[in-house]
Amino acid sequence: MMGTDMNRPGEILSEQRHLGALGERLWRRAALVGVAALAVSVALAAATPGGWHRFFFAYLVAFAYVLSLALGSLYFVILHHLTNAGWSVVVRRIAEAFAGTLPFMAVLALPLLVGIRELYPWASGTAGHLAHGKAVYLSVPFCVARWVVYLGVWTLMARFFVGRSIEQDASGEPSLSVSMKRLSAPAMLALAATLSFAAFDLLMSLDPGWTSTIFGVYYYAGCAVAVYALLPVSAFSLQRAGLLRGSVTVEHYHDLGKLLFGFVVFWAYIAFSQLMLQWYANIPEETHWFVARQNHGWGWVGLVLIFGHFLLPFLALLSRAPKRRPAVLAVAAGWLLVMHLVDLYWLVMPAGSPSDAVPRLVDVTTFIGLAGLLVALAAFVVRGRALVPERDPRLAESLSFENA
Template identity: 40%
Template sequence: MGEHKHVNLHVSKFEAPAKLKTLCFALIAIGLLTFVVGLMKNQERLWTSYLVAFFFFSAMALSGLFWVAINNTAKAGWSVTVRRFAEATSSFIPGILIGGLILLAGFKYLFPWANPEVIAHNPVIAAKTAYLNTGFFVVRLFIFAIGCLIFRWVIVGNSLKQDQTGDAHLTEKNVGPAVGFIAFFALAFSFFSVDLLMSLLPTWYSTIFGIYTFAGMFQAGMAFLSIVIVLMKKHGYVKGYVTDEHQHDVVKYLKGFSIFWAYIAFSQFMLMWYANIPEETEYYIMRAQGGWLGISALLVIFRFVVPFLALLPRGAKRSDSTVLAISTIVLIFQYVDIYWMVYPNFFDGHVTFGFWEIGIFAGFAGIFLLTIMAFWAKHSLVPLKDPRIHEAINHHVAY
């Protein structure tokens, strides 16, 4: 490390604070209790809240792997020292398979097309049964979950293997699987979001729904990564390896995808409103009535306007307090966005939020944080034997 003049380099071993571990177990207990009570008392609320939380954390896990894949594909050196944080997020990917299997138990409460009576009385839904049927849905869910698991096993596996062997070829070896994952993900994540969210209103359709959910997923993923970077720096875990320069570039992703999300959201809305075709506009009419109109407006403000303006100055991207505040807002409104896609289809369009939603979300959050902390505790926080690490250590943002 002699060539890195004036840089004090140090990686600490991560040990999860006892209080944080206890909190995670408490959250999981709350989630399990809510789930069990929900099964007995209120299945409809249980499964809607489960779907929102399941999609939220699945998207968080996938954004980590996607970010690792694009950096491998681009052969990016600057991001090497941040990569382990994103790899850790992908530890939750097995939860997509397990959580997806549990979701199948609430099938008939969520998806109208799973009900033969609904199909019999609605020719529009009946015309879609070649795609919207239980067997094919399960197959698609399995392909997606197992495909993501395999790609994670290869890509993250090679990264961790390099820690042991120091084999520089493993960096090159990861380019192929990374390209493969991006191609697989582009198609499969669209199916995943169409199946779980769009098909809740089977008479409606949007050709860019997958891109809309992807934009939100990646924006939220970058918000989470930004929070992790700030906290890891603050607590001195990765001295010299992760700096304001890395934070600056990750926050640029966050800001960029705030704009991209708004662009896709507007494109979807404007074209449907302009065409004024009943089966297209019904989606937005449902979200423009009662309390939903206010939530629709808040989404635009807090997913786009606030992050866009707050993160414009160069200094804001390097300010820990600004980055933590904006990232937290983005994560909250990623949840609100998924909730906004799910809930107007149920409960006669009334805005409904309370014990069930909070309890189920708490359970997922506890599992998500535990899997990430277990990954960090087991592996080095920085891939020290990556041949491009010098690029990351000497990284400077010019703009």
């Protein structure tokens, strides 16, 4: 189907590189599915007693998920420029499409502001005495101010990196690459800081008495797994739809597979590091977070993560062969995209439903809603554009890339 076969130069010239009518259909349909699913969620929330409480927690899981895909994609784009990478040019536009959804995240975050008192004990004044020292930091005005900064920084970075890349499609100006390279190092620092603090505010402060200094890195590890899973799944889907048949080869899948494997291990390493120190110290104000996630069925979710988010993908992606079979890699990556959702469910939902780990219908519909909107926005960002940065100075290097 693809690969380094003899007629590849012809395939590169003749391949379909624009989403075209498919893109119009994709973003409209995905948006329709997303809005419809969110409407069902709202109806479910209004119809059931305690429905809004569950709805806001489901929305937080789904928002943390789509945000992690967008931030992971921005991370991939910045890393590409920071390391002066050549191999990843042909898959960079896919990441740029998802990073380009970041300016819209401010709108998607608004329901969380509406539900802030349902979600966060510090916002409703029911936090325990342990949170007193954090009262200034964990106050609604300061939290909103921080989110304005996070979303502003992400929007600026997304507009800069995605905008310049699309501008280069028209002008072919190499100095655009140089300017992106120059800003990539400060951008990476800004991303690291905002992503960590956003993870503290969005997820860790659900339990204001609990702290883990590594928590930002844990969320980042999830973002990285998500983007290295998202790229092969997207590239494979696009190739199935008849696009990018020539430029994305088995060599690019192989490298994405290696990075996915590496970050699956990294995620497990960070998750374990977070657990072990608190397990060993055995201090109640630290361990209660894990106790809540080991009882009333949540322990089973944790086991699903140990096996499904680490051991199985570790063994599946360990050797060379599966990473060089795009269909196999796409299945493994799709599995990890589901596991990433389970991970966020395990982080968030015990705070809203400590005694019951079984997902509700509203969890599913809310997730479909935000995931549909994310796909719609990403397709909207690249509608009418090439799916490969056509005039990037390093495109030739990426097209002829081979693993040693």
